[in-house]
Amino acid sequence: MKSQKRVMTVRPLxxxxxxxxxxxxxxxxxxxxxxxxxxxxxxxxxxGFFWGxxxxxxxxxxxxxxxxxxxxxxxEIFNTGWAYDLGFYIAIISGFGGLxxxxxxxxxx
Numbered sequence: 172m173k174s175q176k177r178v179m180t181v182r183p184l185x186x187x188x189x190x191x192x193x194x195x196x197x198x199x200x201x202x203x204x205x206x207x208x209x210x211x212x213x214x215x216x217x218x219g220f221f222w223g224x225x226x227x228x229x230x231x232x233x234x235x236x237x238x239x240x241x242x243x244x245x246x247e248i249f250n251t252g253w254a255y256d257l258g259f260y261i262a263i264i265s266g267f268g269g270l271x272x273x274x275x276x277x278x279x280x
Contacts, residue, residue, distance in 0.1 A: 199232060206233040208244035218247040223255035227262025 185193070205211075207226045212218045218226070226233070230245050237243045246259065 205229065206236060206243050207247035208233075208237075208242055210242070212247055212249040214249055217249045217251050218255055219251045220254040220258040222247065223250065223258025224262045227259040228266055230259075230263060230266075 205225060206229055207218070212222075226245075226247055233243060233245045237245060247255065250256070
């Protein structure tokens, strides 16, 4: 009589969707630390080009937080002018336009 080996399978505690949910929540918390209007800029120390890019990337999160906290804005008031604007708009256009590039197109079969 041949002995059969039992193979035990280990089921993961968190599936792929759970990992994605945790990663999304972690990202939102981390990104919300540098939103425009949080008081870290002043007329003496305005936000520049790279902060414009960052604020453009976190604009959707800033909009949601701004619904609950009146001092948080989508756009930093204390900025360097056109350099901040350029960075902000580059991030907005590339961030939201980039989402459409990831969509799958339907094939006509």
